[in-house]
Amino acid sequence: MTTHDSESTSFLYPFIESEETDAKSLLDDLAASARGKAAESAGLQRASLDEYDDALTAAGTGMAERFLRGGRLYTFGNGGSSTDAATLASLFSRPARGRPVAAWSLAADEAVVTALGNDVGFELIFKRQIIAHARDRDVAIALSTSGNSEDLMTAITEANQRGLLTIGFSGHDGGRMAVAEDLDFCFTVHSQSIHRIQESHAMLGYRLWSVTQQHMARPRNGVHTL
Amino acid sequence: MTTTAQPGGSFVDTDLSADLAAAALDLARKFHDGATLWVISPQWEPHAHHVAVEFVHPVIMGKRALPSVALVDPDPVAQARVASQPGDLLLAVASADEPAVVDAMRRAQAWGVLTLWIGSGPRPPAGAANHILWVDSDDPMVPATGTFVLMYHLLWELTHVCFEHPGLLKPAAGECTDEVCVTCSDEGRLAEVVLEPADATGQALVRTATGEEWADVTMIGPDLAPNDLVLIHAGAAITRLDAGQGVTR
Numbered sequence: 001m002t003t004h005d006s007e008s009t010s011f012l013y014p015f016i017e018s019e020e021t022d023a024k025s026l027l028d029d030l031a032a033s034a035r036g037k038a039a040e041s042a043g044l045q046r047a048s049l050d051e052y053d054d055a056l057t058a059a060g061t062g063m064a065e066r067f068l069r070g071g072r073l074y075t076f077g078n079g080g081s082s083t084d085a086a087t088l089a090s091l092f093s094r095p096a097r098g099r100p101v102a103a104w105s106l107a108a109d110e111a112v113v114t115a116l117g118n119d120v121g122f123e124l125i126f127k128r129q130i131i132a133h134a135r136d137r138d139v140a141i142a143l144s145t146s147g148n149s150e151d152l153m154t155a156i157t158e159a160n161q162r163g164l165l166t167i168g169f170s171g172h173d174g175g176r177m178a179v180a181e182d183l184d185f186c187f188t189v190h191s192q193s194i195h196r197i198q199e200s201h202a203m204l205g206y207r208l209w210s211v212t213q214q215h216m217a218r219p220r221n222g223v224h225t226l
Numbered sequence: 227m228t229t230t231a232q233p234g235g236s237f238v239d240t241d242l243s244a245d246l247a248a249a250a251l252d253l254a255r256k257f258h259d260g261a262t263l264w265v266i267s268p269q270w271e272p273h274a275h276h277v278a279v280e281f282v283h284p285v286i287m288g289k290r291a292l293p294s295v296a297l298v299d300p301d302p303v304a305q306a307r308v309a310s311q312p313g314d315l316l317l318a319v320a321s322a323d324e325p326a327v328v329d330a331m332r333r334a335q336a337w338g339v340l341t342l343w344i345g346s347g348p349r350p351p352a353g354a355a356n357h358i359l360w361v362d363s364d365d366p367m368v369p370a371t372g373t374f375v376l377m378y379h380l381l382w383e384l385t386h387v388c389f390e391h392p393g394l395l396k397p398a399a400g401e402c403t404d405e406v407c408v409t410c411s412d413e414g415r416l417a418e419v420v421l422e423p424a425d426a427t428g429q430a431l432v433r434t435a436t437g438e439e440w441a442d443v444t445m446i447g448p449d450l451a452p453n454d455l456v457l458i459h460a461g462a463a464i465t466r467l468d469a470g471q472g473v474t475r
Contacts, residue, residue, distance in 0.1 A: 020393030023251060030247035030384045035238055037383065041376050042235030049230075079279050086272035087370060096366035105272075194285040195379040199234065202372025206231055209370075 037196075044196050045203040048189050056204065059185040060211025062139075062165050067216060069137045072102035076126045076155060077143035082107040084198055085143050088205040098213040106130075106155075126155035136163030141205070144168070145197045147175025147188065157182045169204060171197030234373030237361045238380070246380050249342055249357035253381065254388030256315050256340055258395040263294035264309055264339075266302040267319040268326045270369050273378070274298055277317060280382045289386050303330045307418075307453075312338030312435055319374055322350040331355050336418040336455065338435035344377050414457040414464065417441065419450055434458060 020026075049056070063073070073092050075085035085105045092103035106129045107113055116125045130140065140159035142152040147170030160166050160182035167185045168177040174188035189200040238246070253263070263281060267274040274296035281294035297305040303326050306316060316339045320327040327343070331354055334341045343350060346361035346368040359381070361373055368374070388394065417432035424430075428444035442462040443450055450456070455467040 020391055023394045026388070026391055026394055027244070027247045027251060030250055030387060031240070031243040033387065034243040034246045034380050034384060035240075037380060038235035038238030038243070038376065040235070041372075042233035045233045045235070045372065079283065080276050080285070083272040083276035083279065084375065086275070087270065090270070090272070091370040095370075195376075195383070199372040199376045199379065202370065202375055203231065203233070206367065206371045210230075 040193075041196050041199045044189065044191055045200050048187070048200045048204055049207060052187050052204065055185055055187070056207045057211055059165075059167055060208045061215050062184070063167075063208065064212045064215035066137050066139055066165055067101045067212065071135070071137035071139060072104075073139045073141065074104065074106050074130065074133065074159075075141045075143065076106040076152060078107075078149055078151065080194075080198055081143040081145060081201070084201055084205075085141070087202065088141065088143075088209075091205065091209050092212075095209070095213070099216055101212075101216075123150040123154055126151050127158045130155050130158045130162065130164075134159060134162045134164055139165045139167070141167045141169065141208075142177070143201055144175070144177065145171040145194045145201075147171065147173075147177035147186075153177075153180065153182075156180060160184075167208075169201045171201075231365065231367055231371040232363065234361070234368075234371060234376040237363065237373065238376075242359065242361075245357060245359050246377070246384060249359060250381055250384030251388050251394065252340060252357065253315060253342070253385045255395050255397065256313065257292050257385070258389075259313055261293075261314045261340075262310075263292065263315040263317060264306055265294060265296045265317045265319070266298075266306060266327060266330060267296075268302055268324055269320055270374075271296070271298045273319040273369070273374055276375065277319070277378045277382075280378060284382075284386075286386075290389065302326050303333065306330050306339075307333065307337065310334070310337045310339045312437060314339045315342065316340070317342040317344070317378075318355070319344045319369075319378070321345050321347050322354075323348070328354070333418055333455065335435065336416045336433055338437075342381075344374055346373070414459050416467075417456050417458045417463070419452050419454045419456065422450055422452060423448055430463070432456065432458065432463070 075089045077085040086108060089103040089105045092101050094100055106126050113125050116128050142156055144152050153176055156166050166183050168183045170177040170186060170188040177186050178188050187204050189197045191197050265274040265277045278294045278296040281292040299305040316334050318327040322345060331341050341355040342357040343355035344359045346363050349360050350358055359377055361368055415434050417434045419430055420433050421431035423443050428442055429440045430443045430450055431438055432441045441458050446463050446466050456463040457465040
C-alpha cells in the first residue's frame, strides 16, 4: 500500500497547521468520534445477528453434529482477519467456559505457511492444508472483509469437495463468497468499513460458538452425550 | 437459549471515550517522535498480532505505516525488555491479573516506555499503566466478542486523526520534559539492574527512563542481580523493590 505523510497534503488544510496548541477541542472531537463509531459498531453487530438468526442456528447446529462425530474446525483469513480467525479457533478450542473442541487457525504455523507460499504459491497456502488435514466430518470457516481473497476461495472449494461444512464471513456486498456455491453458509456484514465488518465477524463467530455449545450440551435420545 | 453477548460499542461511554482520546493523542505524539509500539497479549496472542498489523499495514489507503510489533514469546517481559528503548510504547491486551503484564507494566517505567492496557473484568489499580482502557464487564467471553477489536480499532482510527494536527504533536505544556519536573526528577527514579555490582567498586549498571548509567549500590548490598528493580537517588540505589511491589507512576 502506498503511504502519504500528512505533510504532502497539509497545504490543503491551512487552518489545521502547526500553529494549533490547545488539545482540548481535539480531545473532545476524538471522544465524540469514538462514541459515534462505537454506536455504529454496536448497531451493525445487532443488525447482523438479527439478519442471520436462523442461518446461525442452522450452521451452529451443523457444526455441533460434526464435533460430536469427532470433527474439527479449521479457520482462515488474511491480515487482521487471520488474527480474528485465530481468536475464533481458540474460542472453540479453549473457551473460558463450556466444552472445548478441536480447532485451529491455518495461518498459525509460519513454517507451513511460508513453505506453501514459497513452493506452490500464496493462493494455495490454505487449500494445501485442507488437502492434508481435512476429513468429511470437519468444518471450515473463512473470514474475509471483501469476500474475494483467492487463497480463501480455493480452500473453500477444496473443503466443499471433501465434504466439509463450509462457512464464509464476508463484508461489503459479499464479493465472490456471496455467490459461491461451495459455501454452505455465507454471512455478509453489510458495511463499507473493514473495522466495523471485523467487529461484527467476531460477534457472528461468537453466536456460532454459543449455538454449538448449546447443542452439544443437549441430551440426545434420552441419554446425555457428555 | 443461546447466550447473547453485549455489543462492544455499548461499553464506550463518556469516560471510556475520553480515555481513548487521551491515549490516541499520546500514541500519535510518541510515534511522531519515532516510537515503536510493542504489543503483548499472553492470554490472547491473536489480539497482539491484530494490533501490530493494524498499525503496520493500515486498512485505509494513504494512512501512514507505523512501526508496531507483536511480542508473543513464552516470556513477553524478557522480549519487551530487550526490544524497547526510551520513548517507545507498550500496549497490553490482558486481564488485570495477568502476571507477565503486571510485571511488564511496572518495569516499563524503568525502560522509559509509555504504557497502555486494554482489558475487561476487575480493573488494574489506578496508575498501573499510563492509559487504562477498560471494559467494565465481568463476562469472561468479552475477549472473543469483538469488543477488544473495537477498542484497538478506535485507538488506531483516533491516532491517525491526531496526525492531521501537527501542532498538537509536541509535548503538552506542563509535561515533564526536563530535570525540574518533580515526578521524574532525582527524587527516586525507578531503575532495572543490567549488570550486577562489579566486585569492590559497589557500582552496578542500571537502566532508567533516560538510558543506562552506573549507580552506587553499596547501600543495598552485593546480592543485587540483573533485572532487579531499585530506586535511584542522586546516583545511588536507595531501595530495592520486591516482586509485586507497586511503583508510583
